[in-house]
Amino acid sequence: MNISDWKRTIYALLALPAFLAGPAARRRLALRWLGAEPRRGGFLASVAAFPIALLVWYLVGRIATFGFFWTEAGAAGSWGGPSLLGAWIVHFFCALGMAVVCMWALRPLTRAADLVNSSHDA
Template identity: 80%
Template sequence: MNIADWKRTIYAVLALPAYLAGPRARRRLAKRWLDAEPRHDGFLAGVAAFPVALLVWYLVGRIATFGFFWTEAGAAGSWGGPSLIGAWAVHFFCALGMSVVCMWLLRPLTRRQVRVPDQVDSTHRT
């Protein structure tokens, strides 16, 4: 997971509403988050990417606030419980694994939505 993967998740969450806002909004969004131009045929990929990106951000938010929802009554049935740190650690690693898979899925889905400018390989000279 690198910064480009996180940018893809932000783009995927915002791309579907940007389709509704029009081509100018899509162009600005693609340029801002992916440094690319939007494709005209990427709507279905945007629909598919939206829930995947939402899942990533839900997992991040849920793990970041895990302790706020902790109760002694729920500790007995919690994975990694009965301690808060044990339950948090188990849930963190489960969420991490799910986030990695989701970000891997977002790569082709966002690539289908935008045209990335040709990059010149510095090792290849013509």
């Protein structure tokens, strides 16, 4: 995971709304987040990429706020419990594994959605 993967997740979240906003919005979005000019088509790839990017950012948000949802009643059944630290560590590594797979899947989807003459790593 590198900065290009994180930029790709932001782009995938915004690509579908950009399609609805028009070609100028698509162009600005692709240039800003991917450093590439958009090409024709790519709507289906954007539709497929959106829920994957949404999952990545959900996982990031959920792990970042894990302690806010912690209750002693739920500790006994939690992976890594009964301590908050143990449960957070186990959930962090599970989320990390899922985020890596999602980011890997976003590479070809974002390439299919808009990339032409990309300046980022694939």
